[in-house]
Amino acid sequence: MTLPPDRGKPAVPRLAVVFARGAVSPGDLLRSLDGAAELLFVTDGSAHSRALRGLFESAGEVVELSGDPAADAVAVKAFGPDAIVTYCERMLRVTADLAEALGLPFHSPDTVHLLTDKHAQRRRLREAGLEAMRFALVTSPAQAREAAVAVPMPAVVKPVRGEGSRDTFVVDDADSCLARLTDLLSRPDRTAGGYIVEEYLVGVPHPHHGDYVSVESVCVDSAVHHVGITGKLPLLHPFRETGQFWPSALDGAAEAEIAALTSAALAALGVTRGITHTEIKLTPHGPRVIEVNGRIGGYVNELYGRALGVDLVIVAARVALGQPVRLPDGPRPARVHFQHYTQPPLGARTLAAVEGTVRHPRARHRMFTRPGDRLPGGVSSFDLDLLSGDADTHEQMLEVVDECAAQLRFTFTGHGAPSQLSGRDLRRGPRYGAVHGADR
Structure with missing residues (x-):
């Protein structure tokens, strides 16, 4: 027996997509979701997301988050979503709150807290018997002094909340640990939630x-x-x-x-x-x-x-x-599929020029940056490009990456003379000038 469709509910499901710059590009997002559902893009208020509003409106409806959770829930509810999803780390908490307010399935707020708070995650893994390393939460100078003594060195200092290796450092001893934490805590743009100091895992x-x-x-x-x-x-x-x-x-x-x-x-x-x-x-x-x-x-x-x-x-x-x-x-x-992304030298401030073209039968190359683009500095990952390809073996993969990298030359400027480096040079992680981003 075939039941008639429920006329009170649209045949095509409705999906709220909470968006900010993240692991999936806007183009990939729209291509993948085309025809899957009626879409509502719930965007943050960043310049990046606002610049994409026209693109999102071509594929669905758009609501920009106001910062008022109750008002945002009302705005999203008006769309009548059947489900909610995000592909962005920093939007997990917002998505969980919206899901709870609207009665939609998603990670619970407690689980999202554990997924986005590195200290809480370490603590829960330890409680489950999956973690034995020593670690400490640091939100004040007093806690910084305690952590520098309590956590065995070398250690890793990183934000409790963050992505892309932003403000993540290895410290070799208690003095350098305390100095690094003192610097991070004194910054006006310091990360909300503090920092975690944890034993360095030797690989x-x-x-x-x-x-x-x-x-x-x-x-x-x-x-x-x-x-x-x-x-x-x-x-x-x-x-x-x-x-x-x-x-x-x-x-x-x-x-x-x-x-x-x-x-x-x-x-x-x-x-x-x-x-x-x-x-x-x-x-x-x-x-x-x-x-x-x-x-x-x-x-x-x-x-x-x-x-x-x-x-x-x-x-x-x-x-x-x-x-x-x-x-x-x-x-x-049977084949190895790979990606390689070029990182700028630490301390470089601007990508001044890019010369060369990648030509290889086993690879495709895409630039993410253009001459004149400012670089973020610091020690976070910042991908200049993406090389995608395949090889018959892992050894051949390395050969293809090296051959492609050698075909590009990058010129960077900073606080010294311009520096020109090949993509092959950049694979070794050079630093720009005497003063580099890792020490800032």
Whole structure:
């Protein structure tokens, strides 16, 4: 027997997409969600989002957040959404609050707190028996002095809330730890929520790969499906990312151990639905959790789209809407799919020029910046470009990346004479001039 459609509810579902600059570009967002639902874009008040308003209005309705949670909930409710989703780290809390106010499924506010507060996350993982490192929360000079003594050195200092390795440093001893914290706490633009000081996890060294991986997971009704374990290219000082690849170079036993740890961490944090991106350090004593993020990882959708034909943007939307999703569960691919992103030298302030064109049968290149663009300085990751490609082996991947990087030359300016460096030079992480961003 076929029941007639419910005339009181539209045949096409309605999806609220909470947007700010994040892991998914506006173009990818619109392409992936085209035809999936009637869309409401709930945007922050940034200049970036306002510049995109016309683009979003071509695909759906737009509500700009006012900063008044009650008023924002009323504005979103008027659209009549069936579900809500975000692809941006900094919008997780807003999305959770809207979901709770509107009775829509999403991470609970408690879970979002654990996903976005690094100190609370460490504490919960320790309570679950998944964490043994020592760490301390610092919100005042007194706590800074206590942390410098209590946490074994070397240690990592990073914001309790943040992304892109912003204001993240390695400190070698108690004196340098206290000096770094004193500087961070004195800044007028210091991060809300304070800083966490935690033991530095020493990784297993590899000559050409990073000593960490990420796990891309989809959670539906508490069931976890790990789409893949993503290998990483080496970090540049202090924690700037340079690329990733899939499949990883790890064996099946190592990947199984990493997957089990990730599942346990997600359960401990109360994650029951949505997409997560979990970073795992590879140590001599086994895998350790770096952090769990409650959203798609940067460029992960592009990587897995090429490698597996899976669109994680639409997967996240379908999970939110309660629709069935099909995820790949087959053998590892015959090829290695990779991405590489060029980082500017620490201390550079402006990208003055870019010369050369990347030409390679196994790769595609896209610039994110143009001559004249200001650079943020500091020590956060800032991707000048994206190189995407594939190779027959992990060794060939490195050769392709190196060949492509050598075809580009970048000129930077700062507080000294202009500096010209090839993409190959930049893979080694040079610094611009005597005074560099890491010391500011």
